[in-house]
Amino acid sequence: MNRNLCAFPLLAAAVILSAAPVWAHHGASAYDLQKTITSKATVTSLTWTNPHCLLNFDMKDESGNVQNWHVEMYNPLYMERAGWTKDILKAGDEITVTFHPTKNGTPNGLIRAGDGKVVFNGKQLSLDQQDGSDAPDQ
Amino acid sequence: MRSYPKGLAFLLISVGAFSPLAFAQAQKTAKPDPPIPQQDLSGIWGAERGGQPVLHADRVAPMTPAAQAKFDENTAEAKKGLPITKDPAFKCLPAGVPHTYQNGAFVFEIVQTPKRIFLFYESAHNWREIWMDGRQIPKDGDPTWMGYSVGHWDGNDLVVESGNFNDRTWLDPLGHPHSDALHVAERFHRTAYRALQIQFTIDDPKSYTQPWTMKTDFVLRPTWELGESFCVPEDSENFQKVILQPNAK
Numbered sequence: 001m002n003r004n005l006c007a008f009p010l011l012a013a014a015v016i017l018s019a020a021p022v023w024a025h026h027g028a029s030a031y032d033l034q035k036t037i038t039s040k041a042t043v044t045s046l047t048w049t050n051p052h053c054l055l056n057f058d059m060k061d062e063s064g065n066v067q068n069w070h071v072e073m074y075n076p077l078y079m080e081r082a083g084w085t086k087d088i089l090k091a092g093d094e095i096t097v098t099f100h101p102t103k104n105g106t107p108n109g110l111i112r113a114g115d116g117k118v119v120f121n122g123k124q125l126s127l128d129q130q131d132g133s134d135a136p137d138q
Numbered sequence: 139m140r141s142y143p144k145g146l147a148f149l150l151i152s153v154g155a156f157s158p159l160a161f162a163q164a165q166k167t168a169k170p171d172p173p174i175p176q177q178d179l180s181g182i183w184g185a186e187r188g189g190q191p192v193l194h195a196d197r198v199a200p201m202t203p204a205a206q207a208k209f210d211e212n213t214a215e216a217k218k219g220l221p222i223t224k225d226p227a228f229k230c231l232p233a234g235v236p237h238t239y240q241n242g243a244f245v246f247e248i249v250q251t252p253k254r255i256f257l258f259y260e261s262a263h264n265w266r267e268i269w270m271d272g273r274q275i276p277k278d279g280d281p282t283w284m285g286y287s288v289g290h291w292d293g294n295d296l297v298v299e300s301g302n303f304n305d306r307t308w309l310d311p312l313g314h315p316h317s318d319a320l321h322v323a324e325r326f327h328r329t330a331y332r333a334l335q336i337q338f339t340i341d342d343p344k345s346y347t348q349p350w351t352m353k354t355d356f357v358l359r360p361t362w363e364l365g366e367s368f369c370v371p372e373d374s375e376n377f378q379k380v381i382l383q384p385n386a387k
Contacts (some may be wrong), residue, residue, distance in 0.1 A: 029159075029221055049370060049377075051373075052377060070380050074243050076365075078243045108381055112188075114187070131361065
């Protein structure tokens with residue numbers, strides 16, 4: 001783990017090996033799937049459109065400078081099936097977010113089911129679609 | 139299919155030490171899945187966790203020089219470790235077959251009528267019509283984005299043959315091209331009440347030296363409804379600008 005990251009209380013990076021599916025709509029080649037960032041952040045907006053919803057937030061870097069991040073999630077219908085709404089997060093909401101950053105260092109990332117997390121008001125927001133169909137309907 | 143010991147519910151209830159999840163799972167044991175229906179694939183089908191179906195090919199047949207050149211162009215960004223941005227579906231063009239099955243984390247619905255089967259793809263609000271009345275694919279028919287499809291039952295498998303495609307779509311998100319000589323055979327095989335596998339045989343002599351296959355798996359989502367999910371060009375462009383080409387901001 002990067003020493004600078006450890007020294008900064010709001011940012012912790014962890015290297016993981018993940019068995020979760022790596023596919024995004026356009027592939028996941030831009031993201032470093034071996035690395036996750038977990039940090040407190042302040043929501044700036046939630047983009048609720050196809051092809052992917054975007055969680056936009058301000059996050060401090062190791063030097064304490066605030067940077068605006070754009071992190072992709074799933075499409076709106078998927079997010080609804082996971083229990084989200086377009087108003088679930090608003091500008092100013094304080095969250096703790098876990099995501100994969102890009103390989104090239106741009107302030108973008110990927111939140112996916114399995115190893116991504118969004119915690120708001122002490123509650124983890126689900127990234128798994130809720131089926132409710134394990135009991136057959138006929 | 140999940141299976142739990144039948145005594146589990148009683149055990150959990152009797153000790154009073156159950157979570158809501160465990161209780162719900164125990165309840166499921168009382169209602170096993172029905173048998174696989176005969177020649178009935180009706181319902182909404184989606185991928186497992188992660189939501190996006192994946193077209194899997196054990197082996198892609200060697201490409202013709204023309205197809206190889208297209209493939210190299212389609213995948214030039216990926217070879218540099220960058221996201222692919224040239225997929226025609228990103229411009230909200232119809233994804234084609236079989237790409238439409240893997241075009242985001244979406245589901246599709248099969249609706250059967252006596253002479254036609256309809257496939258409604260939530261992704262980009264797209265659909266296909268499979269003629270089941272014995273007709274053949276028209277010879278020299280106009281090229282289409284999603285093809286002209288005819289089908290028949292082979293036992294409990296639905297076999298769909300499609301042709302009359304244009305050459306403007308990709309076979310999959312990986313950039314595999316095709317020509318207007320494309321013929322796709324789909325075999326829908328229900329392996330369990332809740333499980334469906336589709337195998338695709340790609341036959342395109344202008345692009346590949348021999349036929350090759352892809353397959354993808356789905357689970358039944360009986361409690362879901364299709365949602366509206368159009369591809370909106372300005373939203374797609376914004377996504378490309380913000381996420382796929384962040385250096386272009």
